[in-house]
Structure formats: structure tokens, C-alpha cells
Amino acid sequence: MRLPPAVQQELARRRLVTTGRARAQGGAGERPSRAKGAGLEFADHRPYQPGDDIRALDAQVTARLGTPVVREYVVHQQLPVLVVLDASASMGTGSPRKFELAQQLAAALAYAGLSGGDSVQAVTFGEGVETCGRMQGVNRATELLGWLGRARPGGSVTLHQAVTHAAARAPRGALVILVGDFLGDLDPQALRHAHSRAQEVLAVQVLAPDELDPAPLGRGLTRLEDAEGEGSLSVVLDSATLDAYRRALGDWNAALAALLGRHGGRLVQVRSDQAVQQVILREFLARGVIR
Known part of the structure; x- marks a missing residue:
């Protein structure tokens, strides 16, 4: 394809x-992640902890505060x-x-x-x-x-x-x-x-x-077949039926959008x-x- x-x-x-719910994680990618570590984009300072790379120490901030402080950077992941x-x-x-x-x-x-x-x-x-x-x-x-x-x-x-x-x-x-x-x-x-x-x-x-508006299919008695083998239905396509169909589809899609929205x-x-x-x-x- x-x-x-x-x-x-x-x-x-x-x-x-994304809306913010999905998040970058793992691997080397192009998206800022929640992880902090080595990188090019400065994120924040934090107190030095045993085991930290001493090359991450910020000499100026450490001197000003009198306590060891390291620089953290945004990690870009996938x-x-x-x-x-x-x-x-x-x-x-x-x-x-x-x-x-x-x-x-x-x-x-x-x-x-x-x-x-x-x-x-x-x-x-x-x-x-x-x-x-x-x-x-x-x-x-x-x-x-x-x-x-x-x-x-x-x-x-x-x-x-x-x-x-x-x-x-x-x-x-x-x-x-x-x-x-x-x-x-x-x-x-x-x-x-x-x-x-x-x-x-x-x-x-x-x-x-024709699913959004079946009017072009014509008027009168029409037999509808379920594409997935769940049976068939005979309906009379007239103005009332078409209006009811449009309302039902609109209601279904509104409910679908609301359902998705409730789950982010x-x-x-x-x-x-x-x-x-x-x-x-x-x-x-x-x-x-x-x-």
C-alpha cells in the first residue's frame, strides 16, 4: 500500500x-517526557544526591546556596x-x-x-x-x-x-x-x-x-441486509422514516462522542x-x- x-x-x-493523557516513554525520540536526565533542554535544579554525576553540578548555584545542586534536563522519548x-x-x-x-x-x-x-x-x-x-x-x-x-x-x-x-x-x-x-x-x-x-x-x-443520509436510495419498500450476516429488515423509506433515521444516527454519534469524552x-x-x-x-x- x-x-x-x-x-x-x-x-x-x-x-x-495528544491531549496530554498519552505520554512519551522509553527509547530515544522527539517528544519531551516526564523523565529528567541528560539532555540539551534545561528543566530544573534539584539537590545533589549520592551517585549523581558530578558533571551535572551547577557551580554557580551551588556556590550561591552553599549546598550541592545539579542541573536536570528534559529527556526526549518516544x-x-x-x-x-x-x-x-x-x-x-x-x-x-x-x-x-x-x-x-x-x-x-x-x-x-x-x-x-x-x-x-x-x-x-x-x-x-x-x-x-x-x-x-x-x-x-x-x-x-x-x-x-x-x-x-x-x-x-x-x-x-x-x-x-x-x-x-x-x-x-x-x-x-x-x-x-x-x-x-x-x-x-x-x-x-x-x-x-x-x-x-x-x-x-x-x-x-448513504449512511449519513439514505434519501438518495429512493422511496418505498426497501430490504436492508446486515453486512455481517445478522439478518435483514424490510422498511418503508418515506419522509418520517428518513427523519427518524437521521435523528437516531445523530443521537448515536452524540452519545459516542460523549462516551469517548468521559474517558479522555x-x-x-x-x-x-x-x-x-x-x-x-x-x-x-x-x-x-x-x-
């Missing part, structure tokens, strides 16, 4: 943004990022298909993480839950994007199962990025599990235009008929997903 060159160039100078792509059968529906944009967005966010010095791992779920190894450095982008590009929509593994599986394996304080449609499938228990591990959840919801997460909604460049330059920049 390849991202358009213009997208790669744009992402190469961008960084993933942010652990987990990208979870919904590859269940429902993502293969819609016009244009939701999965194609979702796959590109998952790849774009993974690429932004790698180019920003973060450590990135990807998970897909559909027929089963598949996990790739954690990768670091933009030189691993081709490998990671190739792994994501092999995913195909199918099966019915739930987002709850995938998030629970992924959150349990991701480090504490990781940024967990979910890309899917989230129609009837985002269990509070899975979010609580991520929240308990101090993980920050960013949910990118991809919906097709965020929701970004996009349409499957948007180009990946448009989503990155408009939605992601405007919503503070990247900067």
Missing part, C-alpha cells in the same frame, strides 16, 4: 497530537502509538466503500507517527484480530503500510474484542487510534479498560454518504467520499489530530 506522494510530504513535517483498523465486513459497504478511505487514514496516521519519531504498532480486526510488530523510524514505513495494505474487509470480530485485545498489549500511556464506522459497536467496557491503563483513545469514524478520548468524523488529502489537510489539522 502506498500513500500519495503529496500526502507523505505533508505528513513528514507533521506530528501526532510516544507508543497503536493504530487499530476496522476490517470487519460492514466496512466493505457504502458508496464509495468506507474501507478504502479508512485503510488510507490508518496508514497516514501510522506514517505520521513513524516520521515523528514515535513507536507504532498496528492491529486489524475482521476475520480475526491480527497484530504486527512495533516499529520505529520512517524507514519502516513501507513495511508497516504494506502490512496494513494486505487487510481486506470480512468477518465480524467486534470492536470491543479488538480494543480489549489491543489495549491489553499496548503500553500504559499509549495513544490508541481507532479507525472504523462504530455503528452500534463501541462498548464502554473496552474504553474503560483503555482508560484504566492511562491510554488515550482517538476514534476516527468513517461513514458513507476524542471523536473525529469523516465521509468516505472525501479524498485522503482533504481529510488530512482539513479535518485532521482543524481538529488537532496532527499539527
Whole structure:
């Protein structure tokens, strides 16, 4: 799988943004962490402790206070990022298909993480839950994007199962990025599990235009099939039904955003008929997903 060159160039100078819940940890990266030690960016002074490197002593402050004082510096580390792509059968529906944009967005966010010095791992779920190894450095982008590009929509593994599986394996304080449609499938228990591990959840919801407004499908008796084999339903598409559907979808998405917010997460909604460049330059920049 390849991202358009213009997208790669744009992402190469961008960084993933967190709300502060996710935190840099371990490795040598580009993000200021809570750790203090050797570095270039001065953080603070503290009293000398036995075992400290005497080269860290601040002679001027020590002389002024009459007690040994050392200088501490900000340590720049990596942010652990987990990208979870919904590859269940429902993502293969819609016009244009939701999965194609979702796959590109998952790849774009993974690429932004790698180019920003973060450590990135990807998970897909559909027929089963598949996990790739954690990768670091933009030189691993081709490998990671190739792994994501092999995913195909199918099966019915739930987002709850995938998030629970992924959150349990991701480090504490990781940024967990979910890309899917989230129609009837985002269990509070899975979010609580991520929240308990101090993980920050960013949910990118991809919906097709006919899911947002089914009016173009026409009027009259219509048979709706569940893409994941859960049965079918016959409905009469008329003004009242369409209005009820729009209200229900609006209520569901508002509840979804509120649920994520209660657990320190965020929701970004996009349409499957948007180009990946448009989503990155408009939605992601405007919503503070990247900067």
C-alpha cells in the first residue's frame, strides 16, 4: 500500500497530537517526557544526591546556596502509538466503500507517527484480530503500510474484542487510534479498560454518504441486509422514516462522542467520499489530530 506522494510530504513535517493523557516513554525520540536526565533542554535544579554525576553540578548555584545542586534536563522519548483498523465486513459497504478511505487514514496516521519519531504498532480486526510488530523510524514505513495494505474487509470480530485485545498489549500511556464506522459497536467496557491503563483513545469514524443520509436510495419498500450476516429488515423509506433515521444516527454519534469524552478520548468524523488529502489537510489539522 502506498500513500500519495503529496500526502507523505505533508505528513513528514507533521506530528501526532495528544491531549496530554498519552505520554512519551522509553527509547530515544522527539517528544519531551516526564523523565529528567541528560539532555540539551534545561528543566530544573534539584539537590545533589549520592551517585549523581558530578558533571551535572551547577557551580554557580551551588556556590550561591552553599549546598550541592545539579542541573536536570528534559529527556526526549518516544510516544507508543497503536493504530487499530476496522476490517470487519460492514466496512466493505457504502458508496464509495468506507474501507478504502479508512485503510488510507490508518496508514497516514501510522506514517505520521513513524516520521515523528514515535513507536507504532498496528492491529486489524475482521476475520480475526491480527497484530504486527512495533516499529520505529520512517524507514519502516513501507513495511508497516504494506502490512496494513494486505487487510481486506470480512468477518465480524467486534470492536470491543479488538480494543480489549489491543489495549491489553499496548503500553500504559499509549495513544490508541481507532479507525472504523462504530455503528452500534463501541462498548464502554473496552474504553474503560483503555482508560484504566492511562491510554488515550482517538476514534476516527468513517461513514458513507448513504449512511449519513439514505434519501438518495429512493422511496418505498426497501430490504436492508446486515453486512455481517445478522439478518435483514424490510422498511418503508418515506419522509418520517428518513427523519427518524437521521435523528437516531445523530443521537448515536452524540452519545459516542460523549462516551469517548468521559474517558479522555476524542471523536473525529469523516465521509468516505472525501479524498485522503482533504481529510488530512482539513479535518485532521482543524481538529488537532496532527499539527
